[in-house]
Amino acid sequence: MSETSLPKWKLPRRGLVKGNFADWLFRNTTRLFAAALLVLILLLFGILTEGSLSSIRAFGLRFVTSSTWDPVRLIFGALPPLYGTLLSSLIALVLAVPVGLGTAVFLAELCPPWLKSPVSFLVELLAALPSVVYGLWGIFVLVPALRPVETWLGQHFGFIPLFQGAPYGIGLLAAGLILAVMILPIITSVSREVLLAVPHSQKEAAYALGATHWEALRGPILRYARAGLLGAIILGLGRALGETMAVTMVIGNSPQISASLFSPASTLASVIANEFLEATDAMHISALAEIALLLFIITIIINSAARLLVWSVTRGGRVGVRE
Amino acid sequence: MNQPPAAKPQTWHYRKRRAANSLFWLFASLATIIALIPLGLLLSYVVARGLPGLNPAFFTRLPAPVGEAGGGMLNAIIGTLVLVGLASLVGLPFGIIGGIYLAEFGNNRFGSSVRFAADVLNGVPSIVIGSFIYTIVVLQTHQFSALAGGLALGMIMIPTVMRTTEELVRLVPLSQREASLSLGASQSRTILQIVLLSAKAGVITGALLAIARIAGEAAPLLVTSPGSMLFSTSLNQPIASLPVQIYLYANAPYDEWNRQAWAAALVLVMMVTIFSLAARYATRGKFRIVR
Numbered sequence A: 001m002s003e004t005s006l007p008k009w010k011l012p013r014r015g016l017v018k019g020n021f022a023d024w025l026f027r028n029t030t031r032l033f034a035a036a037l038l039v040l041i042l043l044l045f046g047i048l049t050e051g052s053l054s055s056i057r058a059f060g061l062r063f064v065t066s067s068t069w070d071p072v073r074l075i076f077g078a079l080p081p082l083y084g085t086l087l088s089s090l091i092a093l094v095l096a097v098p099v100g101l102g103t104a105v106f107l108a109e110l111c112p113p114w115l116k117s118p119v120s121f122l123v124e125l126l127a128a129l130p131s132v133v134y135g136l137w138g139i140f141v142l143v144p145a146l147r148p149v150e151t152w153l154g155q156h157f158g159f160i161p162l163f164q165g166a167p168y169g170i171g172l173l174a175a176g177l178i179l180a181v182m183i184l185p186i187i188t189s190v191s192r193e194v195l196l197a198v199p200h201s202q203k204e205a206a207y208a209l210g211a212t213h214w215e216a217l218r219g220p221i222l223r224y225a226r227a228g229l230l231g232a233i234i235l236g237l238g239r240a241l242g243e244t245m246a247v248t249m250v251i252g253n254s255p256q257i258s259a260s261l262f263s264p265a266s267t268l269a270s271v272i273a274n275e276f277l278e279a280t281d282a283m284h285i286s287a288l289a290e291i292a293l294l295l296f297i298i299t300i301i302i303n304s305a306a307r308l309l310v311w312s313v314t315r316g317g318r319v320g321v322r323e
Numbered sequence B: 001m002n003q004p005p006a007a008k009p010q011t012w013h014y015r016k017r018r019a020a021n022s023l024f025w026l027f028a029s030l031a032t033i034i035a036l037i038p039l040g041l042l043l044s045y046v047v048a049r050g051l052p053g054l055n056p057a058f059f060t061r062l063p064a065p066v067g068e069a070g071g072g073m074l075n076a077i078i079g080t081l082v083l084v085g086l087a088s089l090v091g092l093p094f095g096i097i098g099g100i101y102l103a104e105f106g107n108n109r110f111g112s113s114v115r116f117a118a119d120v121l122n123g124v125p126s127i128v129i130g131s132f133i134y135t136i137v138v139l140q141t142h143q144f145s146a147l148a149g150g151l152a153l154g155m156i157m158i159p160t161v162m163r164t165t166e167e168l169v170r171l172v173p174l175s176q177r178e179a180s181l182s183l184g185a186s187q188s189r190t191i192l193q194i195v196l197l198s199a200k201a202g203v204i205t206g207a208l209l210a211i212a213r214i215a216g217e218a219a220p221l222l223v224t225s226p227g228s229m230l231f232s233t234s235l236n237q238p239i240a241s242l243p244v245q246i247y248l249y250a251n252a253p254y255d256e257w258n259r260q261a262w263a264a265a266l267v268l269v270m271m272v273t274i275f276s277l278a279a280r281y282a283t284r285g286k287f288r289i290v291r
Helices: A021-059 A079-110 A113-128 A129-156 A171-198 A202-208 A213-242 A247-248 A267-276 A280-313 B014-054 B054-062 B075-103 B108-124 B124-142 B147-169 B174-182 B186-213 B242-251 B255-283
Strands: none
Touching: A021 A280, A021 B075, A021 B108, A021 B124, A021 B186, A079 A171, A079 A213, A079 A267, A079 B014, A113 A171, A113 B014, A113 B108, A113 B255, A129 A171, A129 B014, A129 B147, A129 B242, A129 B255, A171 A213, A171 A247, A171 B014, A171 B124, A202 A213, A202 A247, A202 B124, A202 B242, A213 A267, A213 A280, A213 B014, A213 B124, A247 B242, A267 B124, A267 B147, A280 B124, B014 B255, B054 B075, B054 B108, B054 B255, B075 B108, B075 B186, B075 B242, B108 B124, B108 B147, B124 B147, B124 B255, B147 B186, B174 B186, B186 B255, B242 B255
């Protein structure tokens, strides 16, 4: 979000260039392309709903409460992938939030200027790497490395249900770890932006009163930025929920609900990626469309909430105290 | 915070505050280091395992039958180029023209809602967009196709290109517009010939960056153009692509295929890195590449 906003064009409305047809055409053509985006979102929603109608009719609410996912008998309940999606995203958030916020604070408040640009670039590069490359790395490097760790955890903390079960390597834990790395950049970069949007006067006032960096952050900066930071975390959650390739490659794709972090599971996205190709029955396709619809609605809600929170700091904030 | 400044810096209270601050510094620096470790690990593995597979055959040969050594990814490279070309045909005009609207005329409620919609659409998982294209194209034509894949990728590009274009057009100083208008140029001419000229380098790199991004997308292709071992440039046949090929080869139990998956990963990573660096250089870090 850029800081400077252009004033509205005032000239063409009246006076010299009034009635300039080319200008009118230009303005409205560009407006049409912008409007196409809104149409696209409506279309997305409409088509996915239409595609999942027969599944919605057949299963109703049982679709999200039943844990039977059986493409052979054409019974579809999406509870296992829902569970897998939520749990893997939760693991990712627990791991990525402290690191992401810490990095953002470092970049926005503490970092010496010469270090700022290279570190932000590297974090952004982490976001730009293709998901399938993360998956490849997950299969060949992370999963083998996880097996001894899981064995160890099972031996020493096996009394906790989370750490029971066979240490396959692939499973929820691997998916959560990969997701943590993948959502780290968005949490970091949005939080950094939110922190940078805090008016300098607020920080300067704190420092002038003799506050340390930590005290300035905990007091005025956090008070100003907390909604936006929450938004950054929720944006990360939104990314984690919809992430497909890397998760599909390391989660094991088994439609089951298990308390153990080591067990193979599935997510909404991984079910779509895995089964759309083999789906031949109309009901199966419809059920997969309903999963896509579910994912669409969840991410739309989450992203809207997050964007509003972030905007409340970076844009709406300017209404209050100016720098 | 509400304590008066310490008169004697040696007091216990002062030391406690110093200690808390040091802990804070330690935490933030450690977090930054931890954040960079995965990147280092990832890049070093991709380079170490990808380089051996990156020989001329990789770029010039078709995949060898299972069990035979050799072979390359020519079909996937061509396929990715075709898909990216199709996606650009869809994504770039909508993105760039919409972005110009947002920057030049978008300071109103409609503009805000488009901006908001773009940010939200940007967060919609690419597999959902793939499923959408599957439903309207693949199910209707009864055919996985390059066209469907290109459409899906193009749709993913639109919000990113729109927002980066907007940001870069906004960076052009107002004085340039005023100068042009005061010389009697019309509004459309001012934007097309003056503003866009200034923003050109940025808009182009923004577009390149979006292209680099979608070139690595596998999820939407998996449900629209799920790869093939054959050479094809036909738009209504499924077409191979590097990301999907990485996915297939990574899951295959053949060492030779795994090696080629790493090589393909290296190609994608290099492309993304170069484009990101170029974008950073061309816009001097004025806009973010993470969305």
